[in-house]
Amino acid sequence: MKLGSSVVADGDGEPRLEVLAGVCDALASIHREGAEVILVTSGAIARGMRVMALPQRPTAIGQLQAASAVGQGKLYRIYDELLRARGVTSAQVLLTFFDMSARTHYLNARQTLATLLEWRVLPVINENDTTATDEISFGDNDFLAAQVAVLITAGELILLTDIDGLFTADPRRHPDAHIVSEVSDFAALEGMEIGHTTSPLGSGGMRSKVVAADMATAAGISTVICNGRGPASPPARPATAPSSSGSSTRSPRAARC
Numbered sequence: 001m002k003l004g005s006s007v008v009a010d011g012d013g014e015p016r017l018e019v020l021a022g023v024c025d026a027l028a029s030i031h032r033e034g035a036e037v038i039l040v041t042s043g044a045i046a047r048g049m050r051v052m053a054l055p056q057r058p059t060a061i062g063q064l065q066a067a068s069a070v071g072q073g074k075l076y077r078i079y080d081e082l083l084r085a086r087g088v089t090s091a092q093v094l095l096t097f098f099d100m101s102a103r104t105h106y107l108n109a110r111q112t113l114a115t116l117l118e119w120r121v122l123p124v125i126n127e128n129d130t131t132a133t134d135e136i137s138f139g140d141n142d143f144l145a146a147q148v149a150v151l152i153t154a155g156e157l158i159l160l161t162d163i164d165g166l167f168t169a170d171p172r173r174h175p176d177a178h179i180v181s182e183v184s185d186f187a188a189l190e191g192m193e194i195g196h197t198t199s200p201l202g203s204g205g206m207r208s209k210v211v212a213a214d215m216a217t218a219a220g221i222s223t224v225i226c227n228g229r230g231p232a233s234p235p236a237r238p239a240t241a242p243s244s245s246g247s248s249t250r251s252p253r254a255a256r257c
Contacts, residue, residue: 001027001039002145006162007228008043008075013050015043015075019229021082023160027122028086036117038152040125040145041079047071068129079124089121094128100147110151117152146212150219157216159209160228166206183213 003023009015031037045064048071049057058064076092083090093112099105116123127144142159149157169177206225213223 001037001158001160002141003039003041003043003160003228004141004162005042005046007160008041009046009050013046013054015047015050015078016229017078020078023228024079024082024086024088028083028088031088031120031122036152038113038117038123038125038148038154039079040141040148041075042126042141044068044072044075044126044129047075065130072126072130075126076124083122089119090124091116091121093123093125095125095144095148096128099128100144100151106151113148113152142208142212143215146215149216149221153219154216154221157213157221157223159212159223159225161206161209161225162227162229163206164227165225166210170206 001023003020007016007019007023027037027039045057045067048054048067048069051070051074052067054067058067072094080090080092093109093116095109099109113123125144125148127141145157145159148154163171164179166180166183167177168174168180171177209225213225216223
């Protein structure tokens with residue numbers, strides 16, 4: 001499960017504690033049922049901005065990295081306390097693009113995550129912005145979440161955002177936009193106005209989520225894009241259909257969580 005910056009924090013960078021508590025309730029519930037769960041979170045820069053009283057998101061890489069350094073530990077502490085109160089042990093894991101592209105690092109990351117899951121520990125993953133060489137390498141962590149899903153051969157990837165799912169256009173600017181309930185052909189999305197509009201604190205946008213969903217789906221991982229600030233209820237599971245090769249393909253479905 002991946003949480004975007006707009007789910008983690010409000011427009012002022014203040015953590016949405018009620019939302020995060022609801023997410024941790026859901027994670028703890030499925031964890032108790034025996035599921036293996038990994039959380040990928042954005043929001044370290046937003047948290048650092050709030051602590052340092054920065055009026056807007058920095059643009060210089062050095063400032064972004066410094067804001068992340070201020071906010072990273074404080075953000076994880078929120079998750080750790082919420083999960084611990086619900087009987088779940090968590091671990092902080094910081095990854096970079098290099099970790100996911102260099103084979104030795106990739107294998108080490110997979111082994112570490114596999115061990116944590118074996119120990120029934122819930123990993124809380126974020127990009128290690130303080131050592132990344134490119135600004136927000138993973139596009140608000142959407143790409144990172146997809147990479148992690150492929151890394152651990154996840155059964156499902158859930159991308160939580162601040163709207164109800166994938167729309168034909170940005171519903172905040174186009175009132176006639178309608179939700180796309182299921183995608184089986186990503187090429188069919190090319191004619192839609194799915195752009196990079198983000199919150200003041202984020203850097204991804206719906207486009208990066210579609211790219212992440214495409215990547216995960218290509219690996220046979222069903223993907224859900226849904227509202228992380230809506231009522232707490234399980235997302236609908238995508239239908240599975242046989243492909244021409246005989247394997248199964250799973251399509252991302254927009255749903256309200």
